[in-house]
Amino acid sequence: MEKHKKANTGVGWLMVVLELVLIGFVVFSIVNKILAGLFLIPVIIFILPGFLVLNPNESSVLTFFGAYKGTIKANGLFWVNPFMSKKKISLRARNLDSDPIKVNDALGNPIMIGVVLVWRVKDTFKARFEVDNFIEFVFVQTDAAIRKLATSYPYDNFDDEEAEICLRSDIEEVNEMLEKELTERLDMAGIEVIEARISHLAYASEIAGAMLQRQQATAIVAARRRIVEGAVGMVELALDELGQKEIVNLDDERKAAMVSNLMVVLCSDKSASPVVNTGSLY
Known part of the structure; x- marks a missing residue:
């Protein structure tokens, strides 16, 4: 289970100051031939691996000899136990x-x-x-x-x-x-x-052509179905209007002929060529 480690950036900067002081003292000891200052070199080397810099949306998983010790998700400069293993993991999308x-x-x-x-x-x-x-x-x-x-x-x-x-x-x-x-x-x-x-x-490429033809055929059938439904409605409306307004009286044979002609005109995918009927409709 993940647990967040509370980290303080102030500790990191404090250790930076301490590291600089130790380095300065060692340099001063070498210049002045003071052997006691050389014993601080292992301390300086020990402190260095403990520094950790995290940018925004970065984290570091800390383990101590195989034991999980937490995760730092804040950004800044930190210092942790140098014996800890630090693994950075980005939190960015x-x-x-x-x-x-x-x-x-x-x-x-x-x-x-x-x-x-x-x-x-x-x-x-x-x-x-x-x-x-x-x-x-x-x-x-x-x-x-x-x-x-x-x-x-x-x-x-x-x-x-x-x-x-x-x-x-x-x-x-x-x-x-x-x-x-x-x-x-x-x-x-x-x-x-x-x-x-x-x-x-x-x-896939091996069936793309065949499936395209199938899609086109399905689209054509669906479109034709809508056209037929609309044509039937228009023919029914025309017959009802003619009958109610008594514009013309049609027997069953002429009604059938009229329905056939209207369906051909309405369902055709080409423009119709009108033919003028000079005969009687009665």
């Missing part, structure tokens, strides 16, 4: 822009997917002692999380059903699931996930 990897989605289609991860060290004890190398741990677990996410959902939903989540259209939900998965995986290393988002998503 870091970016991981993963290269797109090939993986099969839930339907078995090969896709290329990559993510951008923003993370930082939150618990220095876990980052230092729970895993061997926390930076490498982030890379490996991010790769594993990407593969799990990609295999859990299809790339696209071709059945036109809004209930099923897919990677391409439900990007916000997918990003939330990715962030949750990474948070659970990286918690044991004391890593805080600030943001995780999919940065690259595409079909």
Whole structure:
């Protein structure tokens, strides 16, 4: 369990002054050939390794012969027991822009997917002692999380059903699931996930052309369905208006012909060429 070590920058500067005084006394002793001053050289050498400088958003994990003694997270100049081991760990936010990897989605289609991860060290004890190398741990677990996410959902939903989540259209939900998965995986290393988002998503090159044609066909079918629905409504409205206003009386045969002509005109993807009927509609 992480514990913060209370550190005072004043102690660091006090030891600097003491070190300078000792060095000055040794120099004075050498110049004046006073042998007693030479015995202070081991003290000067002993004090030097205890100095520690921490910049903003830096920390130092302290251990004493294998025993964890705390973490200094304040910035400034410090002095600690020279026998303590000091390991600096940055607390700054870091970016991981993963290269797109090939993986099969839930339907078995090969896709290329990559993510951008923003993370930082939150618990220095876990980052230092729970895993061997926390930076490498982030890379490996991010790769594993990407593969799990990609295999859990299809790339696209071709059945036109809004209930099923897919990677391409439900990007916000997918990003939330990715962030949750990474948070659970990286918690044991004391890593805080600030943001995780999919940065690259595409079909693999070997099926990209075929899947593009499938997407185009699905879009055309959906568009045609809307056109037909609208055309039926317009034909129904036209017949109702003609009947209510008694503009013209049509028998069933002429109604069928009118419906057929209107449907052809409204559903056609080309402009209609009108033909003037000079005969009687009665």
